Amino acid sequence: MAAKKRSTRRKKGAGDAPELREGGLGSVEDRPSAAVKPKSQAALTRSILRARAVELKIAGASEEQIAKKLGTSQKKVATLLDEATERMQEKFARDVEKARRIEISRLDMLQLALWPHAVGTKSEDRKPDYAAVDRVLKIIAERSKLRGLHVNHVEVDAGSPLEGMAAVVYYLPKNGREADDADGDA
Known part of the structure; x- marks a missing residue:
């Protein structure tokens, strides 16, 4: 039963x-x-x-x-609000990084489509299309900004040993891919 x-x-x-x-x-x-x-x-x-x-x-x-x-307690409320703020900031950072990756992928696709025109492999006379060259250069500049490689301006204090020097040193990852590899993504 x-x-x-x-x-x-x-x-x-x-x-x-x-x-x-x-x-x-x-x-x-x-x-x-x-x-x-x-x-x-x-x-x-x-x-x-x-x-x-x-x-x-x-x-x-x-x-x-x-x-x-x-x-x-008021102390617990402060802790709860701090935790909530931290979680929101973490989520925002993840969302920004995701949007950055999407935009870089879009730029990659656009460059891929324009590259043959920019280097002249699509025309019969093998001459580059200078409008396409201009577009490719703008795409490269925009990608550099998104990856944090773009340096606009550097200020040097008066009296500094660097005053008068016109050199800016920055790190450029190999093939622009090292930044992605550091995150564990291939």
């Missing part, structure tokens, strides 16, 4: 932390208590507190007001 299957679902709100029961950032589904490890439950609670602290800060609340509203 088959044993009856016991339900592991709890009543809504029974034993949940106050941060999970209240609305605000969206509801958290009821979960069997055995399915959520204490460490991940604490991380979830901290994540919700961090998000609420940010919401309140954006709304104009002071750290003291946020601490009272969330039932925690």
Whole structure:
């Protein structure tokens, strides 16, 4: 005879932390208590507190007001807001790097398409198309800017030993690929 299957679902709100029961950032589904490890439950609670602290800060609340509203210390609120700021900065940096890589790929494709015209292999008389040469040079300059290789201007203080010298030294990766390899990407 088959044993009856016991339900592991709890009543809504029974034993949940106050941060999970209240609305605000969206509801958290009821979960069997055995399915959520204490460490991940604490991380979830901290994540919700961090998000609420940010919401309140954006709304104009002071750290003291946020601490009272969330039932925690002002020091913890400051830590939560610092963590949120750090996470946003990291995400922004990742997004910028991703956009940079996409733009470099676009420039590579454009240069590839224009190169035969710029060097004259597409014309019958084997002469370069100077408009294409100009475009390729602009593409190269733009790629250099995106990779941080473009040096616009260098100022030297008056009286410096470098005053009067017209040399600028900068590092140019081999074939323009070393910068990508340093990130672990090929």
